[in-house]
Amino acid sequence: MKGLIILLLTLLSSSCSSEKVLSTAPYLSDKVRMASESNDSSTLSDDDYDQITAYLSQGRWRWIAFYPILKQSPFLGATSFQEGLDIAMAYALPENxxxxxxxxxxxxxxxxxxxxxxxxxxxxxxxxxxxxxxxxxxxxxxxxxxxxxxxxxxxxxxxxxxx
Known part of the structure; x- marks a missing residue:
């Protein structure tokens, strides 16, 4: 019985975490658009920048389309992110x-x-x-x-x- 409960909890927690991953991309996309439009990237965290870089590296077309936006203000202040953008695009090259x-x-x-x-x-x-x-x-x-x-x-x- 204890094993069954642990198995159910594991399955439920993994399904919840995958839902979070699925909802992250559109939410993050909206954050990038809003930051660009308002010229204020303060709502983006280091984790957000890492996730954007990961999406770019995977060759996801929607994120690659953000490349010119991410190379200008208000994103220029994130130095390590700026350094990683071109690297992420190079990783995306064979994918897309x-x-x-x-x-x-x-x-x-x-x-x-x-x-x-x-x-x-x-x-x-x-x-x-x-x-x-x-x-x-x-x-x-x-x-x-x-x-x-x-x-x-x-x-x-x-x-x-x-x-």
Missing amino acids: PEMVLKFVNQSNVNKLCNMPFIEPTPDERERYFLQTRAALNRLTTRKEWGEKCLAVLENNYKTTQEK
Whole structure:
């Protein structure tokens, strides 16, 4: 009987936590929009910024679309978040290359199309390179920036292989 109660409580708590995760994205999206419109990001916590970065890294199109908004006021004061935005977009590249490439330009191509690691293992570097190269090669649109992005990626990979 005690085991059954523990099992039920575990199942209930996991279903409650997944509901919280599902409701977090729309709520957080609204917070970002309101902060942008009011030019006041004080309602966003460090956890919110971490979650935004996680959503971006996963290649979620709605969050990638926020990229240009997040690169300007009122979000500029969150220094570590700003540093992580381009890294998150680089992680998103193999997941959603067409969406990421919408925001690639001359000033950020070397950041968004580069490997998003500080000290990767050879396996991490290889896996990211192969996945991202395959994703960029499958593109049917955004060919110009896709080719530039691929060149940056391949050059970086070659340079890290030589070290």
